[in-house]
Amino acid sequence: MTKDPHYFIGLSIPKDIQDFLFSWRKRSEEVLPFKTWIGNGDYHITLSFLGSTSQQQKDALIEDLMKTADTHSGFDLQLSFLQGFGKPESPRVLWLGVEDSSPLADLQADIASGCQHLGFRLDQRSYRSHITIAKQWRGEAVFPSEIYGNNSIVPKDRLFFHVSHFHLFQIHLDRKPRYEPIHTFELLRRSGM
Template sequence: MNKQTHFFFAIKIPQETKLILKENRERLKEFLPFSRWVHHEDLHITLAFLGDAPSEKLTSAMENVQAALSGTKGFILKINRLGIFGKQDSPRIFWADTNESKELQVVRKKVFSACLEAGFQLETRPFKPHLTLARKWTGDKPFQQNLLNVWDKLQPEPLLFKVDEVVLYQTHLDKTPKYEEKTIYKLE
């Protein structure tokens, strides 16, 4: 059997932040029936999805990203609110987003451009930084938008974290967690 694997560059979420999100996720699961909840170790912010990457192109992208991120400073992000992608009454994706960040936009542009230069064809939709928490609404009733307001109750204190690593991940669909760190790029 051919196991397809994918690669992507992403912002790594610090372990302590992942554990807080894991605790919040467990509380959300009690009243939000999504079919698949993301393992807390797999939480990240995707910068560039490469898909099935031929080794020469992947090597080129890795070198380009290393050069592009050289001298880039780390920065602070805040997890802001909850949201959905897909139909309003039956969402495909349930996520948490971050505050507006010029630093994040710059890092994303550097990584994205480095991957384009390596020959990858990348997603053309506008960048919407988010952490996917769950997939596929399975509720008996339509999803209610007011459920998204629960974040302030779950997380009354701002959930800040330092972005100091970009990671090249490889996907393993047959494992949990399913994302393996292949290369880490430290920000200053």
């Protein structure tokens, strides 16, 4: 087994939205028995999961991501509603959706292309932007389907946020928060900002 650290590239979520998500978690975890709930400070939107990465790979990646960031402007994102991966009655992952965004899709595609060019083996499934809330349903009863499509987790005045940068995150399984942003890549400022 490799000892190289594991990394991913992603978007951080503003603290006020993280706090709302964590508050919802605290109210919900008693009635929604998932094995794992994401902790405050770890909510994010993954752009590309890299896995084990050597120092040499990381150095080349950082140089490539700086070039990528210089070709994309900041943009706004809108959160949507709860959804699940896996069987609806026993979801493998409960997640909060992000409305379709061309700037996000373009940024993710350019990052993924650069990672593949550098030799990273990325997930081949189609990209779906989301914020993971919980993993592995453990309830004896089926998951309450009325929660799907629920858009009341985040108050309406917090549904939008501006993306001005993305990060290279290092994964730490032995501490919390688990995801440490170790390098930040600033996007171009939109004209008029």
